[in-house]
Every structure is written in C-alpha cells, then in structure tokens.
Amino acid sequence: MSSSIHLFSVNPLLKPTNFSHSRYSIPQNRQFSAPSACLNVDVRAPDSDSSKPALSEKASRAIEIMEEEKRVLVGTYARAPVVLSSGNGCKLYDIEGREYLDLSSGIAVNALGHADPDWLRAVTLQANTLTHVSNIYYSVPQVELAKRLVASSFADRVFFTNSGTEANEAAIKFARKFQRSSHSNKEQPPVEFIAFSNCFHGRTMGALALTSKEHYRSPFEPVMPGVTFLEYGDIQAATKLIHTGKIAAVFVEPIQGEGGIYSATKEFLEALRTACDTAGALLVFDEVQCGLGRTGYLWAHEAYGIYPDMMTLAKPLAGGLPIGAVLACERIAGTVNFGDHGSTFAGSPLVCSAAIAVLDKISDPGFLASVSKKGQYFKELLVKKLGGNPHVKEVRGFGLIIGIELDVSASPLVDACRQSGLLVLTAGKGNVVRIVPPLIISQEELDTAARILLDCLPLLDESS
Template sequence: MYPTFLVYFAHVSNLYYTLPQLELAKRLVASSFADRVFLSNSGTEANEAAIKFARKFQRFSHPDEKQPPVEFIAFSNCFHGRTMGAVALTSKEHYRSPFEPVMPGVTFLEYGNVQAAKELIQSGKIAAVFVEPIQGEGGIYSATKEFLQALRTACDGTGSLLVFDEVQCGLGRTGHLWAHEAYGINPDIMTLAKPLAGGLPIGAVLVTERVAAAINYGDHGSTFAGGPLVCNAAVAVLDKISEPGFLASVTKKGKNFRELLVKKLGGNSHVREIRGAGLIIGIDLDVPASPLVDACQQSGLLVLTAGKGNVVRLVPPLTITEQELDHAAEILFNCLPVLDKTAKN
C-alpha cells in the first residue's frame, strides 16, 4: 500500500493541458472580447506570437494569392519588445540599429495620425496594425477614441488585423481591466504579460475565433509556457484585480494621486504636463528626467524615465496605499530642485 499524497507540478509537457491552464484561459476569455488564448512566457514572446498569427491569418484568408498582406504598422514612441520581430515593431532606433537587419515590412506612423493610418491600411498590404491604447515606454500618451475607432474601421474594411498591446497598460493598470474598455473598441488580438502572474514569467495572446481558425496545432509553441505553477498564480491575480471594488480603488487612487502631483509639482517651471489614467502616470519635463529619477531613488522612491528621456514614469503597484502615494508625492516635490541644476548645465 503506497501512501496518498498530493503532487504539485511546476512543469507539464505542452503535449497536455492542465487544470490551472484551463482555468486561466476560461477567465481571460470570459472577461474579454476573445475566444481563444495562447500562453507564452513574456510580453515580447506574446508579440512575436501575434506577428506570426497575423501572417498566418492573412495566408489563410487569401489562399489564392501568391503574396497576401504581410506588412505591419506600428507608431511613433511605441515599444513592443526586444526579440527580432518585436524589436522591428519598436520605434526607438537605438533598440533596433545594433541588430539590423531586423524583420522587414514595418512602417512607423505618427501616433494618433488618423489620415496616414487610414491611407496605408487601405493600400491592402497590411497584415496587422500594432498599437498601445496607452503608451508606457513612449511617455504615457493615451490614444484618442477617434484614432482607435479609425484603425478599427479601416482594418474592418480591408481585412487587416488590429492588435492591442496591453502588456504594460492592461490588467487593471488604468482602472479598467483592459485599457481599451475605456474606448469601447475591441481588437482582433490582444497581448498581455507583466502583472498577470504576480511576478512569475507569463505572457498571453488573446484572439477571436476568426483568427484562431487560421492557426493549426504546431504552428507556434513554447516548452515552458502555461505551466501549472505560473497559471495558478495568474488565476489568483486575475481573480483579485477583476473585482469591481479593486478596479474602483485603482481609479480613485490614480485620480487623487494625479491631483496631488498637480498641486505639488504643477507650479514648477520645468513641469510641462502631468498625464495618465489610473496608476500609469507621466510627468513631462522640459529637461532630462534622469537626475530627478536618481534623486528619488536616493530618497527611497523608485521611478523610471520614459519618452525621449524627459518623462518621469510612475507605475506603482496596484495595491499601493493612499499614504504611500502621499509619501511618493512628497519625495518627488523635495527632489525637484535637482532640475534647476540640470537646466543650468
């Protein structure tokens, strides 16, 4: 007689599925526009998969054409990752140039330029349009509803796919579960990652059934993606942040924090704008932001630069307290004098 005990697996071959994987996929589908989920290990892997899915979808949709649409649109200040496909979709040249030639066929347009986007999509060459509803790395710029609706309409007219990269701005960061909910516009594909498993490595690609129908088993895969340990963590995270009270608290804390920052920092001559939604906030400066970021770090506050190096990016934990946000604002205020030294130099 062998003793009875529970076995918890960290990894299961992807020849099989596990219950945590299934539960996570069910929750993601139930809470979004999507019908199917592909799991990966990171945001850049999620975007690589989205590139492949878009190309395969176009071949599937144009079986009689020797050259179906294979090109992509991305936008100024965008960031989609550092692997060869994802970095090809990333606008900052210093990310791409050391590794060129990267994947060809990507055109960068001005973020928010409706006319340029419509004209290029209507050319019939575009497999997919990649766009962040709110740009994080790019400087905390929010899309307008007009812009996203124009992309949606143009893609519908030609059969191009609309991909929302919500790796940074999704999963409750804006006070909505998905950033695009604020606009009432759905994509064909959405990529997720950063907070989904509470610090464990995970990414996800959410797709409609129309897109999924073009993908065969084995077209894409990942040895370690969707493991039961990581998926269990992701289920717990998703259950927590999906609670209406939790999302309402993110909205409230973000609103109060932005108002406090405007009150404390808005009078400084180097602060041009404080913008964002929920708990993704940018402080736009007329001087480089690095000295302020360094001073904050020395004072116990971790923040980042964004944009062209002149934006302080604030993306605190969604569980942060009002008291901690007050303390953060005080540190930022006390560190502002370093900007005067930067301006003189």
C-alpha cells in the same frame, strides 16, 4: 520658462467620480526627513585613512555583489546601485536594510505588490503539487486561467507565452497565418505591419521590428522587413496605408508606457478599427503594460469601447512570474494549426496558478474602482504640488499609469528620489518620470511619494 500643466481629471475615458482630495492635502510647511542615501556608484574599499568610516559588513557585501555582477553577467543593464533583498506590500528593502516606497513595481509587473498572501498561497500550493509538465500534456491551471481570460474579454481563445515580447512575436505569426489562410487564391497575401511613433513592443527580432526607437533596432539590423511607422494619432496616414490592402495587422498600444505615457484618443482607435474592418487587416492592441487593471479598467481598451482582433498581455498577469498571452478571436485562432507555434515553458501549472490569483483579485469591480479613484487623486496631487515648477511640462495618464514630462532629463530626479527612498522610472526620451505603482498602494503612500518628488525637484535646477 513657462510651463503648461495638463490634468486629465475630467477625462471622458474615465468613470465619473465625485472624489475630492482636499482632506488629504499635505501642509505646505511640512518637512520630510529623507532616509540616508543609497550607495554611491563610485564605490571603493576602505583604506587605511582612519578619518574615513569603515564600511559595514552589509555595505561591503552590497559592493561585492555589484562587482561580481560586472564579472559574470552580460552588460545589458545600467543598474541603479542598490541591491534589493526583500519586499512587502509597496515597500522594498535593500541588503543594508534601507526601505524604499516602490512606485516602479518591477516595471509595472507587481500589481499586487510584494508578498501578497493570496498569490503566495497559490504559488506555494502549486509548487508543492506540480510545477511543469510542458505543453505535450494538459494541465488544470492552464485551462482554468484561459477560461477566465476568455470570459472577461472579447477573445475566444488564448495562447500562452513567457513574456510580452514573445506574445507580440506570436501575434505577428498569427496575423500572417490568418492572412495567408484568408487569401489562399492570391499569390501574395498582406504581410506588412503598421506601428507608431514612441511605441515599444519588445526586443526579440519580430517585436523589435515593431519598436519605433531606432537605437533599439540599429545594432541588430536587418530586422523583419515590412513595418511602417506612423505618427501616433495620425488618422489620415493610418487609414490611407491600411486601405492599400498590404497590411496584415496594425499594432498599437492604447496607452504607451515605455514611449512616455501617451494615451490614444477614441477617434484614433475608432478610425483604426473601421479601416481594418474595411480592408481586412487585423487590429492588435498591445496591453502588456497598460492592461490588467492599471487604468482602472481590466483592459485599457474598455475605456474607449473599441475592441481588437488580438490583444497581447504579460507584465502583471502572474504577479512577478514570467508569463505572456495572446488573446484572439475565433476567426484568427481557427487558422492556427498543430505545430505552427509553441513553447516549452509557457503556461506551466505554477505560473498559471499565480496568474489566477492575480486575475481574480484585480478583476473585482471594487478593486478596479479603487485604482481609478487613487489614480485621479494622485494626478491632482501631483499637479498641485509639482505644477508650479518651470521644469514640469505636463502630468498625464489615467489610473495608476502616470507620466510627468520634464523639459530636462528625468534621470537626476529619479536618482534623487531613489536616494530619498522612492523608486520611480524614466520613459519617453528620458525626460518623463514614469509612475506605475502596485495597484494596492494606499493614498497615504501616494502622499509620501508626492512629497518626496516635490522635495527632490530642486535637483533639476542643478542639472539644467
């Protein structure tokens, strides 16, 4: 089967770079010795057959933990058969001591890797001082974090949540409250929403209604009505629907993560911005996965020069602790009154102190430049190493959010990589390998990742 490999190394959205990866190339004949495989899913206790080696104490404990999980937790996760126990930098270790290079970073959460010393210092100090007080009272870390977010963005105000789906729920409510306040003389203000194909905005009922994959929604219907899904990038359809005057807000990811690492074009986002301004609809950028430095820009939309009315954040903001945020301009925030929304845990001193440590690091221009440089290097390396394989259709993304689209399911490759000591994710329709490493990853670690991916690619021939 013929394949077409697309590399965005000359991407007009990226900052120009003269970086060359030639001196980092891996010799073609270099052999890689993979670590021993992880536990097989079909686990059994050792029997009396003396020809079979007895499981070690740690292996037995790993099996025990996996069996206990089945008994006590709701079965919502198809977990990989690995019990992780510790981490440092871009490395994770399971209960048996096996090492893994982590290019999943907790689903794009651990931007500073594991056990970052500055993050650890901030969390430890705050835990010893004040952990939680609720939003009935003021706390210094919450105000300080909000000040930093406002200073570094288009926004005037911040609302804190505990997750990305909660941030999108809040943005839905704020959009409807804004429209109701702006159309007080009308019997029916705009209350509908637009979202796009391949999008993912969360799993709570409002955010779920904005999520395109039907199998996520159908078991829980009816969800919130009034959402229309359009093709991602379809300017004409979006403009036409926005101009009907029925749309309260348009939710869009500048780069779709869960959907398969698809990047919007500047023309598409520009058209949405213009149509929303004309019709009075709000433009909401969901940067839960693509924001906060992952593209080499602090905010993904900065690459396009187009700014939203609201932006939702979460995953990497507190470096592994639960937080989300809605950033909004004053004209929206000014319509939200006491009691319109709230949260018991959101914006606690502990989590906000952790987020300050993360934000201060990743917002440094030198740090962001390194993300852009490493992302370009890695995409070029992946195209060079994997591009000749007929199963590889495309390598896309920018910065350190990268997708490798295959013509078969990505699961066998992801499993083989894990057994060889590399953690990556799937995305899209299950045929995309999603790579979202800690932003601190080194070029040497990226070389290792590319080598393992190359070594594991032959597994796709067996599964196709």
